[in-house]
Amino acid sequence: xxxxxxxxxxxxxxxxxxxxxxxxxxxxxxxxxxxxxxxxxxxxxxxxxxxxxxxxxxxxxxxxxxxxxxxxxxxxxxxxxxxxxxxxxxxxxxxxxxxxxxxxxxxxxxxxxxxxxxxxxxxxxxxxxxxxxxxxxxxxxxxxxxxxxxxxxxxxxxxxxxxxxxxxxxxxxxxxxxxxxxxxxxxxxxxxxxxxxxxxxxxxxxxxxxxxxxxxxxxxxxxxxxxxxxxxxxxxxxxxxxxxxxxxxxxxxxxxxxxxxxxxxxxxxxxxxxxxxxxxxxxxxxxxxxxxxxxxxxxxxxxxxxxxxxxxxxxxxxxxxxxxxxxxxxxxxxxxxxxxxxxxxxxxxxxxxxxxxxxxxxxxxxxxxxxxxxxxxxxxxxxxxxxxxxxxxxxxxxxxxxxxxxxxxxxxxxxxxxxxxxxxxxxxxxxxxxxxxxxxxxxxxxxxxxxxxxxxxxxx
Amino acid sequence: xxxxxxxxxxxxxxxxxxxxxxxxxxxxxxxxxxxxxxxxxxxxxxxxxxxxxxxxxxxxxxxxxxxxxxxxxxxxxxxxxxxxxxxxxxxxxxxxxxxxxxxxxxxxxxxxxxxxxxxxxxxxxxxxxxxxxxxxxxxxxxxxxxxxxxxxxxxxxxxxxxxxxxxxxx
Ligand SMILES: Cc1cc2nc3c(=O)[nH]c(=O)nc-3n(C[C@H](O)[C@H](O)[C@H](O)COP(=O)(O)O)c2cc1C
Ligand code: SF4
Ligand code: FES
Numbered sequence: 188x189x190x191x192x193x194x195x196x197x198x199x200x201x202x203x204x205x206x207x208x209x210x211x212x213x214x215x216x217x218x219x220x221x222x223x224x225x226x227x228x229x230x231x232x233x234x235x236x237x238x239x240x241x242x243x244x245x246x247x248x249x250x251x252x253x254x255x256x257x258x259x260x261x262x263x264x265x266x267x268x269x270x271x272x273x274x275x276x277x278x279x280x281x282x283x284x285x286x287x288x289x290x291x292x293x294x295x296x297x298x299x300x301x302x303x304x305x306x307x308x309x310x311x312x313x314x315x316x317x318x319x320x321x322x323x324x325x326x327x328x329x330x331x332x333x334x335x336x337x338x339x340x341x342x343x344x345x346x347x348x349x350x351x352x353x354x355x356x357x358x359x360x361x362x363x364x365x366x367x368x369x370x371x372x373x374x375x376x377x378x379x380x381x382x383x384x385x386x387x388x389x390x391x392x393x394x395x396x397x398x399x400x401x402x403x404x405x406x407x408x409x410x411x412x413x414x415x416x417x418x419x420x421x422x423x424x425x426x427x428x429x430x431x432x433x434x435x436x437x438x439x440x441x442x443x444x445x446x447x448x449x450x451x452x453x454x455x456x457x458x459x460x461x462x463x464x465x466x467x468x469x470x471x472x473x474x475x476x477x478x479x480x481x482x483x484x485x486x487x488x489x490x491x492x493x494x495x496x497x498x499x500x501x502x503x504x505x506x507x508x509x510x511x512x513x514x515x516x517x518x519x520x521x522x523x524x525x526x527x528x529x530x531x532x533x534x535x536x537x538x539x540x541x542x543x544x545x546x547x548x549x550x551x552x553x554x555x556x557x558x559x560x561x562x563x564x565x566x567x568x569x570x571x572x573x574x575x576x577x578x579x580x581x582x583x584x585x586x587x588x589x590x591x592x593x594x595x596x597x598x599x600x601x602x603x604x605x606x607x608x609x610x611x612x613x614x615x616x617x618x619x620x621x622x623x624x625x626x627x628x629x630x631x632x633x634x635x636x637x638x639x640x641x642x643x644x645x646x647x
Numbered sequence: 648x649x650x651x652x653x654x655x656x657x658x659x660x661x662x663x664x665x666x667x668x669x670x671x672x673x674x675x676x677x678x679x680x681x682x683x684x685x686x687x688x689x690x691x692x693x694x695x696x697x698x699x700x701x702x703x704x705x706x707x708x709x710x711x712x713x714x715x716x717x718x719x720x721x722x723x724x725x726x727x728x729x730x731x732x733x734x735x736x737x738x739x740x741x742x743x744x745x746x747x748x749x750x751x752x753x754x755x756x757x758x759x760x761x762x763x764x765x766x767x768x769x770x771x772x773x774x775x776x777x778x779x780x781x782x783x784x785x786x787x788x789x790x791x792x793x794x795x796x797x798x799x800x801x802x803x804x805x806x807x808x809x810x811x812x813x814x815x816x817x
Contacts, residue, residue, distance in 0.1 A: 302745035382728030398687035
C-alpha cells in the first residue's frame, strides 16, 4: 500500500479517499478514478477539461444520435451499481420518448445509505464533473429535459461540491440551453433529502422528490413510462452514471475488455472493504476481482482475528463464508451463492462477533427504516428484532428459530411492495443457514451464557 | 450563515410567520420543480435552519407559501428523520449505529456519549447544548465508528477522542 495515503485510523475528521495513487490509475483501465488527485481535493472544471473532460459529451452531441448512445450502453452491458445490477442500456431503451410524449427527467440516485457503502460519496466529493457529464449523456439519450441529483441530507460536502460544479458547468456552456452549440438543452438541480433509507428505492425516491412521504409506488408503470410528475423518468445510481462518459468515448468493446476473463460482466468497479480490517478503503478494480484480493488490499483482519463471514455488498446482501473469497465478485456469481453483489463493498465479520448480535443490529436497521406500507415488513421485522434480542440474551424459546425462518420467508421477493423486505430477509436467511447452531445456542440458556464461546471458524 | 432574528420578528400576532428571507429562499426553490409541493422538504429544512426545529405553527405557514394543504406538509414533516419536531440542542450529534460501525466499536462509543453527555437518544442536555440521535450508515464506513456533529463528519472516533471533539461545539 502506498505511503502517501494516510491510514484512516490515524485521523478523526473524516475524509473520503481512494487507496490507489495517481501512479496506479490509468485512463484506459480506471475510467472512474484516473482523474482523482492524490491530495483528495475536488477536480474542478479547468482540471477536468485538461484531463479530457466533457470530450464524451462533445462527441455525442456532435454525432447527434441518442439511439446510438443507448445501443452502445446496451452492448457494453453496464449493470446498475445501485445494487440490483439491471442493464442501464436496457433500461434506457424502455424509456418512453418521441411523438407527443413530453420530455421527462434524469434522476441520479445519490441517497447512498446502504450500511457498509461509501463509494458514491467519493465520486461526488472529488469528481463532480464526471457525474454531470454522465447525466448530460443520459439526458440526451433519454430525451430528459431536466436532471435531479437526489442527495442524502447528510452529504453536506458533496452538496457543496456538486452545486459549485454545476455552476461552473453552466457558466462554461455544458449545462443550460443549447449545450456546446448542439441545440440540446438540459440543466441539473441538487435535491437534498432529510433522512430515511427507503428514499433510495427508486419509486419512493420519486415520491420524495415530489415532496411526498417516501412510500414506494407499485410497478408497473415503471418510472421510464411514468415517473416524476407522470413524465418518463430514468433513475440511475451515481456510479452507474459515472461509467457512461468513458463507455461512449471508448466503446462497448473496450468496456467489456476491462474485466478480462474474470467474468462475463464488463467494466471496472469501485470495490471497498470495511469492518475490523487494518486498512479499510476503496479501490477501482476490474469487475470480477475476488473477495480475497480486496481483503488483502484491506490488510486482512485487525489484531490477528480470523474471518468468520462477510457481506459482499451491504446489509441487504447475503452472508458468505471464507471459502467464497476466491469467487469473482460479480452479479451472477454472487447470485448463484445465495447472495447478491449489491454495492460491491465488503463488510467483514471477525470470529469473535456473535452472528446473533450482528443480525440483531442489522434487523434493527431494517425494522426502523421500514416505510410501514406492508405487513410482513412493518410488523414482521420488529418481531424478528424481539426474537433476536431474546436469543442474544440466551432467553429464546423452542420454536423461535423456526419462527425466524417463517418471518424471513414472509419477507421474500414478490411478497411485499418493494425490495426493502427481501433485503432484510436475505442476510437473516443466510445467517440462519450458515450459523444455525449459533442461534440454537440462544435457546433456554441462563442469562448471559449464550455467546461466551464464539464458534470457531470453519465449524459451520 | 443566517442572521439571528429577534423573536418579535418571527412570531406575528396571528401566530407563526416565516422570516422574509426564508420565504424568499423557499420561493426560489420552487423554480426547480414542476409542482410547488416538491419544495416542501427543502422549505421545512429552511425553517429548521433558522429555528433549530420545526414547530407545529410553522406547518400552515409553509403550506401557505407553497400553496398546498397543511395536511400534505404535516405528512412530510412527520416522515423524515432529519426534520425535528421538538426543540433540539444547539448542536445535534448523529451517531451511526449501522453494521460497519457496530463491528468496530459502536457500543463503546455510544456508551461514552451517554456517559459524557448524560443523555440518551432523543434527549437534549440540560444546558441545551447537545441532542443525541442515531443515524443510518453515514457512508463513512472506512472511518468507522463514525458520527456527525451538525454538518461535520468524524471517524474513526474513540471514546478518548470525544472530550476534545465536543469542545469544538460550545
Ligand atoms: C430499500 C432500498 C434502498 C435503496 N437505496 C439505494 C440507494 O441509496 N442508492 C441507489 O443507487 N440505489 C438504491 N436502491 C436501488 C434503487 O431502487 C434502484 O434500483 C437504483 O437506483 C437503480 O439505479 P442503477 O440501475 O443505476 O443501479 C435501493 C433499493 C431499495 C429497495
Ligand atoms: S417492503 Fe417495507 S419498505 Fe417496502 S413498501 Fe413494504 S413496508 Fe415499505
Ligand atoms: S456503518 Fe457507520 S458509517 Fe457506514
